[in-house]
Amino acid sequence: MFEQTLGLRDVENVYINEAKDFPTFPCQLGCQGFVVIDRQHRFVDLCTSPMYNRAGQAAFDAVERILAQLPIRSVKLVNLSASPELNGTTCEVVNVAARQLPEGRIAVKLPDGCVLAVKEENVVDERREVAEPTDAFDEKQETVVFDENACCSSGTPCSTQGCSTPKSSSSNNSISLPSVGHKAMDAEHADLEKVMADLSTSKSVHDMESLRDFFEEHSEHEEKLLKRVGFGGTGQFSALDSHAQDHRHILAMADAALGEAGDDDVVPASCVNEVISAIVAHANNFDKLYADSVQVA
Template identity: 25%
Template sequence: MERWANSSLGKSVHFLMVCVDVPQAEVVARKYVNELGLNGVCIGFCKDESDFPHFRAQLGCQGLIIFDKNSKIVVRRTAALNEVGVQAFVSTDAIITSLLEDDDDQNSAYTADASTRIYRDIDFLRSDLRYRISCSLETIQQKQQSRLGSVPSVGNAEMDAEHDACSLLFDRLARERTPKVLAELVQALATHFEHEEQLLIAAGFGQNAPEGFSPLISHTKDHTRIITAARTALALTLKNGVPLDCAQNLAHLFEQHAIQFDTHYSDYLIAYAGRQS
């Protein structure tokens, strides 16, 4: 969305991201602005549940909402990145451009930078996201000391241990590149994801979220996306070795999941642990 806001579309369209991760939505929103260097897209947050929209909506990863110039919803849910990849951006861009062209005779103004405002593929998107995050010197220094697939602590010993075990397997896979190690990784991921989801449900993560805003549903969908990619890779490499870029891409999926999803549940697990003690 930042790319759109800083493109030719940004002159005619307001691109808005609203954090609904109450009660820490303001903190999370400010963190996103600082870590990702956002300066084009408008950032908002909900102070509490009373600020949630009074119309049917969903988290951004499940599809965007498009309003016309009269603030009426024209598209309630665009294609979702988690479901169709970067094609979601292509179709959304086409919808926005079409709406603008209906009201503007200068159609060429929105086509000149069409190829640069949309990520050409999912790997390019991930690379850009990693670059933005790594702009923090502290993050760069930490990354230099980390191994493939390493992720930040989530403040829960069980989850941290499982994340570390997966990271070790990602590192082994990059070095050995054998179907055997990939099979071990697939099993470790499946076991970890199942355990994590059970723990999040027990902790009440996303329990009271309105329809469409459940962080648990988005979280589990991303688990499915990662494990599907890993199983597909295993099926394709049973007779041959595992390419290095395959190991790296799977590790990047895991790393980005930790940044985009796992960092949001640590407070819930800490509170849950306190209730259990």
């Protein structure tokens, strides 16, 4: 379903179902970095950088740059008249700028490493036979649900139109944190909204310090709660550890913003927006994930 919903081709859709099957070597998965494997199942990168936690869309852009350097697909050469001895040879289509190739040709790498420019009609895809899915696919379905071992403790729906990302803005209208269904946490989120609104207006060192200190206190309360209810598990791929790391990252951002303040005790607007945006993004990308775990706490 995931493959069909996103219109992907030539992919293997797999997941890790049990903790014992997690990698035993150093690497990261998902929101803390991606593992990139080539067509021969060789590791290209064990932890891409920057992480999604830190850079959002830029993390996917970094992965795209890595993928752009890998072979695109396997093809077989056919109907070559100038070099008939190469007919039937399996090779890889590689990324070469179109302006570097004669019109109507693509670049392929032969097994010996030699790169040729050939016509599209002289290659055929080496396609694997893929079994028909056993479950019926509903084209009207608008939600993809990730499995339990995604970057949260339970499956999380994600719109096929893309997950929303809070916009950076100094407008108070953009400062809104989601409810997590826990009275104390929701109350602290409401207080955070007020402190952020004050800072958005004043941009003063005093209000940045207030936000930094309140967010640190809130983070301590939140992490204690999540440990108590057993959210996120432990170990290398703990969702709670990722959550806590993002807390520390935001506190470091606030400290850096304070270091940019001028003699007039005013923090640059760009720094204010960055810190506020990070907190809003954290609440939407992390806090919402523990809602089911804490509503009965």
